Amino acid sequence: MAKTLISIQNITKRFGNFAAVDDVSLEIAEGEFFALLGPSGCGKTTLLRMLAGLEMPTEGQILIDGQDMSRVPPNKRPVNMVFQSYAVFPHMSVKANVGYGLRIDKVAKDEIEARVREALALVKLDGLEERKPDQLSGGQRQRVALARALVKRPRVLLLDEPLSALDAKLREAMRSELAQIQEKVGVTFVMVTHDQDEALAMATRCGVMHRGVLQQVAAPSDLYEYPNNRFVADFIGSVNLFEGTLTIDEPDHAMIESEELGGPIHLDHGVTGATGATVWAALRPEKIAMAHRDEGAAAPQETNVVPGVVRHLSYLGNETLYEVEIACGRRIKVTRSNVARYEERGFSGGEPVWLSWHPRAPAVLLS
Amino acid sequence: MSSKSPPAPLDYLRRWPLRLWIAGVAFFLYAPLVTLIAFSFNESRRNIVWTGFTFDWYAQVFQDDALIEAFVNSLTIAAISTVISVILGALVAVAMWRFRFPGKPVFEGLLALPIVVPEICMGVAMLVFFSRILPWPSDLPWPLDLGAITIAHVSFSFPFVAVIVRARLLSFNRELEEAAKDLGASEWRAFMDVLVPHMRPALVAGALLAFTLSLDDFVITFFTSGPDTVTFPVKVYSMVRFSVTPEVNAASTLLILITVVLTAIGLRMQGKDIARAEGGA
Amino acid sequence: MEQDWKQSRGSFFTAFAPPAFWLTLFFLVPLAIIWAYSFGKNISMTEVAVTGTLSNYARIADPVYISIFVKSIVYAALTTFLCLIVGFPVALAITFAPDKAKAWLLLLIMLPFWTNLLVRTYALMAVLRTEGYVNTVLGWIGIGPLPLLHNNFAVVLGLVYVNLPFLVLPLYSALDRLDRSLLEASLDLGAGHIRTIREIVIPLALPGILSGLLITFIPALGSYLTPDLLGGPDSQMIASVIERNFKRANDWPFGSALSFILMYLTFFAIAAQTLVAARRRKAGGEA
Numbered sequence: 014m015a016k017t018l019i020s021i022q023n024i025t026k027r028f029g030n031f032a033a034v035d036d037v038s039l040e041i042a043e044g045e046f047f048a049l050l051g052p053s054g055c056g057k058t059t060l061l062r063m064l065a066g067l068e069m070p071t072e073g074q075i076l077i078d079g080q081d082m083s084r085v086p087p088n089k090r091p092v093n094m095v096f097q098s099y100a101v102f103p104h105m106s107v108k109a110n111v112g113y114g115l116r117i118d119k120v121a122k123d124e125i126e127a128r129v130r131e132a133l134a135l136v137k138l139d140g141l142e143e144r145k146p147d148q149l150s151g152g153q154r155q156r157v158a159l160a161r162a163l164v165k166r167p168r169v170l171l172l173d174e175p176l177s178a179l180d181a182k183l184r185e186a187m188r189s190e191l192a193q194i195q196e197k198v199g200v201t202f203v204m205v206t207h208d209q210d211e212a213l214a215m216a217t218r219c220g221v222m223h224r225g226v227l228q229q230v231a232a233p234s235d236l237y238e239y240p241n242n243r244f245v246a247d248f249i250g251s252v253n254l255f256e257g258t259l260t261i262d263e264p265d266h267a268m269i270e271s272e273e274l275g276g277p278i279h280l281d282h283g284v285t286g287a288t289g290a291t292v293w294a295a296l297r298p299e300k301i302a303m304a305h306r307d308e309g310a311a312a313p314q315e316t317n318v319v320p321g322v323v324r325h326l327s328y329l330g331n332e333t334l335y336e337v338e339i340a341c342g343r344r345i346k347v348t349r350s351n352v353a354r355y356e357e358r359g360f361s362g363g364e365p366v367w368l369s370w371h372p373r374a375p376a377v378l379l380s
Numbered sequence: 381m382s383s384k385s386p387p388a389p390l391d392y393l394r395r396w397p398l399r400l401w402i403a404g405v406a407f408f409l410y411a412p413l414v415t416l417i418a419f420s421f422n423e424s425r426r427n428i429v430w431t432g433f434t435f436d437w438y439a440q441v442f443q444d445d446a447l448i449e450a451f452v453n454s455l456t457i458a459a460i461s462t463v464i465s466v467i468l469g470a471l472v473a474v475a476m477w478r479f480r481f482p483g484k485p486v487f488e489g490l491l492a493l494p495i496v497v498p499e500i501c502m503g504v505a506m507l508v509f510f511s512r513i514l515p516w517p518s519d520l521p522w523p524l525d526l527g528a529i530t531i532a533h534v535s536f537s538f539p540f541v542a543v544i545v546r547a548r549l550l551s552f553n554r555e556l557e558e559a560a561k562d563l564g565a566s567e568w569r570a571f572m573d574v575l576v577p578h579m580r581p582a583l584v585a586g587a588l589l590a591f592t593l594s595l596d597d598f599v600i601t602f603f604t605s606g607p608d609t610v611t612f613p614v615k616v617y618s619m620v621r622f623s624v625t626p627e628v629n630a631a632s633t634l635l636i637l638i639t640v641v642l643t644a645i646g647l648r649m650q651g652k653d654i655a656r657a658e659g660g661a
Numbered sequence: 662m663e664q665d666w667k668q669s670r671g672s673f674f675t676a677f678a679p680p681a682f683w684l685t686l687f688f689l690v691p692l693a694i695i696w697a698y699s700f701g702k703n704i705s706m707t708e709v710a711v712t713g714t715l716s717n718y719a720r721i722a723d724p725v726y727i728s729i730f731v732k733s734i735v736y737a738a739l740t741t742f743l744c745l746i747v748g749f750p751v752a753l754a755i756t757f758a759p760d761k762a763k764a765w766l767l768l769l770i771m772l773p774f775w776t777n778l779l780v781r782t783y784a785l786m787a788v789l790r791t792e793g794y795v796n797t798v799l800g801w802i803g804i805g806p807l808p809l810l811h812n813n814f815a816v817v818l819g820l821v822y823v824n825l826p827f828l829v830l831p832l833y834s835a836l837d838r839l840d841r842s843l844l845e846a847s848l849d850l851g852a853g854h855i856r857t858i859r860e861i862v863i864p865l866a867l868p869g870i871l872s873g874l875l876i877t878f879i880p881a882l883g884s885y886l887t888p889d890l891l892g893g894p895d896s897q898m899i900a901s902v903i904e905r906n907f908k909r910a911n912d913w914p915f916g917s918a919l920s921f922i923l924m925y926l927t928f929f930a931i932a933a934q935t936l937v938a939a940r941r942r943k944a945g946g947e948a
Contacts (some may be wrong), residue, residue, distance in 0.1 A: 026385070046938045067845050069385040087848045100846035112563055112851035113860075158846075211832065389848050390841065392750075393758040393766075401750045402766070408747075409773045409825065412784035415794055419787070472680035479673050481666040487681070494688055497926055498883025499898040501692075503922040504907045507697065508917075509691035535688045538680065567672060596777050599885050599900075603907070613779045620783050620890065629787075632780040639776050647768075 016151040018043040018201050019064065019169060024073035026059050026225075033059040035225035036073070041169075041218075046195050048204045048216035050209060052248070056225040057205045058097075061171050064203065065094045078168060088117075093162035094171040097178070099154045101146045107133070107157050108142040114165045118276050132164035135194060152183050159191075163198060170195075172204040175363040176211055188214050209249050213237065221245050237297075242380045247297040253296045255379075262288050269294055269377070275341040279316040281372035286379055298348040301374075303335065303365060306365040321345065323360050337368060413636065420629035437630035447631060450615035456523050457596040457611060461533035465590040466583055468534065469541025476542070477549045494536045495543070503603035506532045510604055518606050525609050532604045533594045540593065541548070541586035549584035581650055588646040592639070664887045698918035704785050709913055717918035726902070730922070733899040736813075736888075739879035740820040741874050744828040747821070752832035753858075757841075767833070774826035785819055786810060789891070811893040819891040820881050828877040835869020836862065868938045879927055901924055 019041040026034040034056040038293060041047045049057040062068040063075060066087030075082045077091060093114070102110050103147035111132055116123045133139050136156035146154055151319070155175065161172055175191065176184045192215050195202045206212050210221050213233040220230040221244070229241040243254060257271030257278065267280040278294050286292055305321060321337040324344060328351075335347045345368060360366060387394035393402075408529075423432040441447055472491065476484070494502065510516050516528040552575065560570040598613040605614055612635065619628050686767070699727070701711035755766045773781060786796045789809040796806040809815060833920040839862065847857040863870070885900035892898075899919065906916030 017663065063848055065845075066389065067849070068388050071385045071778045084386070087845070088853055092849075094849045096842045096845070096846055098840065098842050100842040102843060102846070102861060102865075113847070113852075117856065118850040161850065163844075389846060390757045390856075392754045392756075394760055398750055398754045402754055403764070405747060405751050405825070406769055408822070409769075411794075412788045412822075413773070413776070413781070416780075417782040417786050445743075465864065468680040468683055471676045475673065475676035475680070478664055478676070479666045480663040481677075490689065491680075491684060493692075494684075494929060496927060497692075498879065498900070498920075498923055500903050501695075502688075502883050502904060502922050504916060504920055505688075505691035505695045508694050510912065513690065513694065531687050538683070542680075580837050592775055598779050600787070602740060613777060616779055616783070617886075620779070620786070622841060628783065632777075632783060633779050635780055640772065643768075643772060643775050 015043045015045075016046075017041070018078060019203070020076040020079075021060075021064075022074045022076070024060070024063060024070045024075065026056070026063060027071045032225045034063070035071075035315045037222075037225075037227045038073075039220060039227060039230060041201065041203060043199055046192065046215060046217045047204070048212035048219045049203065049205045049222060050212040050219050050248075051207065051222035055222040057207075058173060059223070061094075061173055061205045062204065064169070065092055065171055066090050067094075082241050092171060093165050093167040093169075093170040094173065095155070095158045095162050095175055097173040097175075099151075099158040099178075100153045101149075101157050101161075103146050105111055106142065107144050107146070107149070108136065108194045110146070110157055111164055113161065116140075118165070121334070128164050129160075129267060132160040135163065135197070136145055136160045151178055152187070154178070154358050155187075160193070161201065163194075167200060169203060171200045172202060174206055176206070176208070177205060184211075191215060213249070221248060223248070238376070240295060240376055240378065243293055243295070246293075246376065246378060251346060251348075253298065253301075255294045255296070255375075257292060257294060259260055259284060259286050259288050259290050259292050262286060266372075267377075273341070273343055274319065275339060275343075277316075277321065277371050278375055280375065280377065284377045286377075290379070294380040295378055296345075296375045297369060298334065298346040299332075300348045300370055301345070302369045303337070303347050303349065303360065304367040305360070306367045306371070308365055315369065317372060318367055321366055323362055323364045323366055326360070326362060333359065337366060339368070389614075411493045417633045417636065420626060420633040424624060425626060437626040438634075439629050441634065444627070446489045447612075447615055448608070449614045453523075453526060453609065454595055454612035457526050457530050457533060458591050460523070460526075461530045461537055461594045462587050462590040464530075464534045465537035465541050468538040468586050469586055469590075470545050470579060470583060472538070473542045473545035473549060474571075477546055483641075487496075491539050491542060494539045499599040500537075502532075502536060503600040506535075506600060507603040518608060525606075529601055529609060529611065530602045532600050533597060536597075536600065537590040537593050540589055544586045544589065545579055545582045548579055551579050584646070584649050588642065588650075592642065595635075595638075601633050672807040680765060685832065692694065695917040695920055698914050699921050703912060703915045704915060706911070717915045718922075720915060721918060721922060726919070728896060729899055729902055730926075732897075733882055734926070736817060736820065736898060739817055740824055740881045741818070741828070741878045743821045744825050744877050745832075746871075748825055749830040752829050753862075753887075754840075755829075755833050756836040768828050772822075774830070776948060778823060778886060781823055782819060782886055785822055786890060789815055789818075798812055808890060810895075813892070813896045815891040815893075816888045816896045816898070820884060821882075823887055824877050824881055827880065828873050831873030831876055834857055835866040838890075839865055867941055871934050871938055875930060878930060881899050881924065882930075883923060899916050 017040045019039075021037060021039040021041075024034055024037045025032060031118065035185075037056075038211050039059060044272065049060060051057045059068055059379060063070050066079075066082065066085060072377040084092060102113065105113065108129055111129045111282065120128070128138070129142075133142065136159050138153065138156050138160065141153065146157070149157065155178075159175075164314050172191075173330065176187055178274050179187060188211060188268045191202075204212075204216065207296070213236070216232065216233060218232055219226045219236055221236065229236060231239070236245065237249050240249065246252045246254065255269075255271040255278065257265065257269040257273070258271045259279075262284050264283045265281065267284045269278040269280070271278055271294065313316065319339050321339040323335050324338045325336040327334045329357045330351070332348045336344045336347065337347055338344050351359075400656060420437055421433050421435070422430055423434045423436070424430070475610050476488065476491075510528045510532075516525075520527070556574050556578075560574045561567075565573060596613070598617060601611050601614055602617070605611060612631075616625050616628060616631060619625070666677075697711045698709050700713050700715070701709045702714060702716070704710045706742055721730075736878075751766075751770070755763055759768060790796070791806050791808070791810070793809070795809055799807060843865065844857055847861045848854075852860065883900050884898055885904060888896055888898040889901055889904075900923075902921045903916050903923070906912045906919065910916075
């Protein structure tokens with residue numbers, strides 16, 4: 014990994030008695046596209062604003078490039094921000110907006126001119142220099158905000174819910190464009206979002222926050238496949254969680270006895286937990302296989318096979334979400350790709366099925 | 381290090397130069413009033429050296445029939461003009477909000493006139509009006525003899541009420557009224573059952589403003605009052621012209637007390653009213 | 662949205678007629694009378710003949726009256742300016758204060774605003790007197806007693822004292838409407854506080870600031886009580902002259918003409934403010 018650019022050390026921010034950010038430590042490397050992900054009110058925006066210097070931490074330290082930022086006001090930090098509302102100055106033209114920060118830094122006139130032009134070209138706004146913000150669309154205003162921050166060549170660009178105000182189609186397009194811009198300029202991006210798809214698609218690394226606490230920091234795929242705890246497993250994607258007791262834990266296999274499932278879950282790897290402890294098995298809907306079952310047929314001899322009945326199905330186009338009720342009454346979510354045009358027939362409501370999964374499919378969570 | 385974080389950039393209130401500034405402004409605004417109140421309890425007539433605590437000046441105020449009468453006059457005028465102002469203000473606000481009619485912009489301008497015309501101009505206009513056009517008999521029984529002053533007070537108060545009520549009406553959801561009518565309410569029932577409750581906080585605020593404006597007014601009253609119809613400010617004015625006395629201090633303190641109580645009641649009622657109108661319903 | 666009045670005449674007249682009647686009879690008619698009087702002359706102690714003469718207006722051109730008008734405008738402008746200097750930081754602090762502190766600070770400003778004008782003026786008189794508090798304190802440090810009352814200084818101080826809340830409240834509401842993130846963006850882009858206020862806050866809040874200045878300027882221009890009680894013989898403002906012509910000199914036509922000139926000045930100030938605000942909006946403001 015490249016060298017550390019931002020070092021957040023035991024940061025806590027309290028508003029009265031409420032800890033918006035609770036003892037968060039995090040390192041972000043040069044050139045990363047880092048996403049802070051979490052539900053609204055989890056403290057991610059507060060953390061971002063502390064990086065910008067717009068909020069001051071109650072405890073802890075933030076270092077940028079090895080320098081303590083505690084006493085550095087926002088206008089002296091090597092950091093710029095794209096605000097959620099874009100905060101484009103309504104009384105200034107596009108050009109004046111983008112050049113604002115450079116004028117404050119007393120950059121020479123023709124250099125400002127050149128850099129503004131370059132920044133506007135980067136965000137594809139060339140030709141709109143003289144427009145006023147009220148003559149721009151939401152997407153264009155966002156590009157102005159982006160150019161205005163990038164033109165200052167910050168060490169870190171902070172983005173607060175950058176795509177939340179755009180409509181769905183534009184959001185998709187902007188996702189890849191933002192990632193491309195980041196690659197091109199090489200600036201470290203720190204983005205806050207509540208949208209997991211956005212975070213997973215754009216970021217090189219994500220931090221998941223909940224109730225002020227940083228739950229897990231990992232690459233997007235690791236976050237999905239190897240969540241740390243129930244919150245992360247549940248927040249990222251869709252999941253079936255089974256509470257159970259760890260009964261066998263050997264280096265090459267383990268077993269969880271789950272009342273919720275009405276049977277054991279077999280694993281082909283060890284779990285670093287104490288036998289007898291309560292653990293949770295997280296099983297993603299697409300990792301469960303489903304097969305037609307004849308009423309009254311005997312259970313096959315394999316492990317991790319459960320009989321059930323399809324109770325409800327939601328057709329989503331690319332896939333179908335089935336809710337399958339198992340013997341104990343619990344409903345399990347299963348998704349199937351809709352490839353039925355050239356494959357076997359699908360499943361219908363009320364149909365008896367077998368559910369099964371690979372012994373490496375469940376993620377075992379200790380908390 | 382304490383657990384308090386340094387001020388965020390826009391926490392202007394936590395920066396000492398601004399704190400000092402606000403303290404200075406507060407001192408400027410309150411020091412004269414506090415001094416006035418303090419010396420209404422001072423034994424010395426000369427007012428500046430503290431010689432001892434006394435209620436004597438208040439006793440004197442309560443024995444001063446002319447002052448008491450002026451005080452009662454002021455409260456009476458304020459009460460009557462408030463009622464009329466709220467009714468007229470609410471009516472005109474609803475009419476302006478609801479209807480399109482020819483000459484509306486002109487009328488709107490005329491309605492704003494009493495708010496912007498200097499008090500002194502309105503005062504002299506009222507003086508001329510009540511001495512030449514509609515001479516108000518001075519021998520009417522109380523409180524009818526206060527009619528001229530009350531009318532003048534309504535004229536400058538009700539446009540203020542109208543402004544407040546109109547602002548409130550902007551947030552009215554017309555579908556509520558349509559729903560009431562859809563459910564069988566007549567025009568009048570819909571007005572009383574849906575629109576009036578929505579206007580309530582504005583009516584309370586308007587009433588409070590009208591009451592204070594009336595109680596506060598000196599200039600216009602000065603020109604419409606006769607020798608037998610003196611209000612509290614006019615009376616205090618004539619006392620102040622002569623000298624600064626502890627008795628005036630005591631009377632002023634009582635008026636400040638009334639202001640504080642009224643403000644407190646108003647804030648409470650408004651707070652509750654808005655809470656009820658928005659949250660409760 | 663709005664309904665045409667013809668569609669429900671009954672409701673319209675019920676709501677519209679009483680206030681319109683009141684406004685006409687008890688406000689417009691009195692104003693119309695003094696407007697007519699301003700073109701008339703006294704023919705006896707109690708009678709005025711409206712002759713269409715312009716002599717009352719011609720008299721105002723006298724340097725004595727011109728200087729009083731100029732002085733009134735200067736005092737009102739100075740008062741407004743001082744209120745702005747004193748009030749702007751207060752409004753700024755209130756705007757960005759936490760909710761609870763905000764409510765208390767607003768109350769702090771509101772309470773004098775609700776207090777009787779005469780009481781406030783009187784309170785100021787009491788502390789400014791030769792034997793008042795300020796002079797006592799000055800005496801301790803070996804200065805004074807200074808003549809603080811019954812002069813022009815006292816008038817301007819009194820006008821600032823009385824009108825300050827009038828400006829702080831509209832300033833606060835103008836600043837409060839600003840999008841906070843615009844200020845943060847400016848700080849984030851490297852501007853300091855003063856620069857942010859100059860380049861972002863003032864241009865964007867300008868219409869609100871201007872109307873606040875107007876709300877302070879108009880009553881200050883027409884002040885009667887403050888100059889009357891705090892001023893000296895040479896600190897008369899226009900309202901005092903009007904009062905004297907109606908109550909003592911009994912020259913109603915001339916007083917009426919003076920009143921209307923004062924009213925025209927007021928309207929002129931309003932028109933100027935409206936125009937500036939409109940131009941600002943049209944230009945969108947130049948950076």
